[in-house]
Amino acid sequence: MKKAITASVLLASALTSGMALAEYPTKPITMVIPYNAGGGTDVLARALQPALEKSLGQTIIVNNIPGGGGILGFTKVATAKADGYTVTIPNNVIFATEGMGNATYKSTGFDYLGNVLTEDYVVAVRADGPWQTWDELVEDMKANPGKIKFGFSGYGGSTHVASAILARNIGYEVKQIPHDGSSKAVVAAMGGHIDALMLNLGDLASGLESGKLRPLLSLGEKRMEEYPDVPTLKEEGGELLLTNWRGVAAPAGVSDEVKEAWGEALKAATSDPAFVKAIAAQGATIDYVAPGEELDQRMQGLAKEFIETAQELKQ
Structure with a gap:
């Protein structure tokens, strides 16, 4: 029992x-x-x-x-x-x-x-800046090492590593500037405190939609549907493919x-x-x-x- x-x-x-x-x-x-x-x-x-x-x-x-x-x-x-x-x-x-x-x-x-x-990494610049294309930005970065202020989200983070990989792959030097979060990096770019930045497309949305930022390059496999005029790095002669x-x-x-x-x-x-x-x-x-x-x-x-x-x- x-x-x-x-x-x-x-x-x-x-x-x-x-x-x-x-x-x-x-x-x-x-x-x-x-x-x-x-x-x-x-x-x-x-x-x-x-x-x-x-x-x-x-x-x-x-x-x-x-x-x-x-x-x-x-x-x-x-x-x-x-x-x-x-x-x-x-x-x-x-x-x-x-x-x-x-x-x-x-x-x-x-x-x-x-x-x-899955998202592409994208390079964008101030819409009122002097660069209309990725080639123009690269030419300036190579001609003036350390002059261009290039932002990203978080020191040691995903976009920092991706930015460094891109710089090494293309062969330019910039002043890398971290921000505490993607939204702050976007605000800094729109306000002219940095010249260019790398983020995922979703993180760039507010700046792009406001017209204050211009996308120049995607590190994805194919062109973005929303920005079909923006080339991929592979189209620009690079071999790097990076997605988040x-x-x-x-x-x-x-x-x-x-x-x-x-x-x-x-x-x-x-x-x-x-x-x-x-x-x-x-x-x-x-x-x-x-x-x-x-x-x-x-x-x-x-x-x-x-x-x-x-x-x-x-x-």
Whole structure:
């Protein structure tokens, strides 16, 4: 009789435990954005928010924690409890900062819950500046080493590493100027405090739409649909191809149930008509990849490329 009671208790406990996991999420989820409001990552988070709330059945709290080129916000997530209630939207910056030795986390300290977007790196200049084409800007940068003020988002971050890779690939020298977040870099360029900058197309949206910035070059594989007159670096004779990604990640160690819930939610969100329309306006490409082996292998490949390049830059 005692054994029967014990078995019943264990069975009830197991069922209760299973029900608890299956019920995820049971409370609001905090999505940490490690940049100021208005940048590409923030815009993506707020575009995803309604569809994710519908799929997950819980409130998504978008919490902007800027600082250190994303390091402060990513650190908060990497050190949070791995229960699926604290997530973030990472990109190549987590690999770049690790390679530069600036980060207090490692890229392996995250579980990747799904890829959402792929974006090109784009070089833009002040619309009222003297450069109408990429060739004109390159000629000036080569003729006047260190004169041109070239901005990006965050020292040691994704766009810093990408900017350095481009400069080395083309053979010019500029005055590299980091900013605390993409939105501040855009404001600096529009205000004439820097001459040119490299960001992802989504991060440049406000400056381009205002007419105060002009795109000169894409580092993507093909021309941007929104700016068909802007050439790719390959068309300009370069061999470099650089793209960024944005997805959702949690602290390493979340359960399979959490991964499954986020995979299904992101799949639904990325096909939501309102989200598709919002992303089309930003010039990014929806590139959903579910959590699992394919995504993990992609992240491992990007990590290797960016970490090794960043390590070379700091030498």
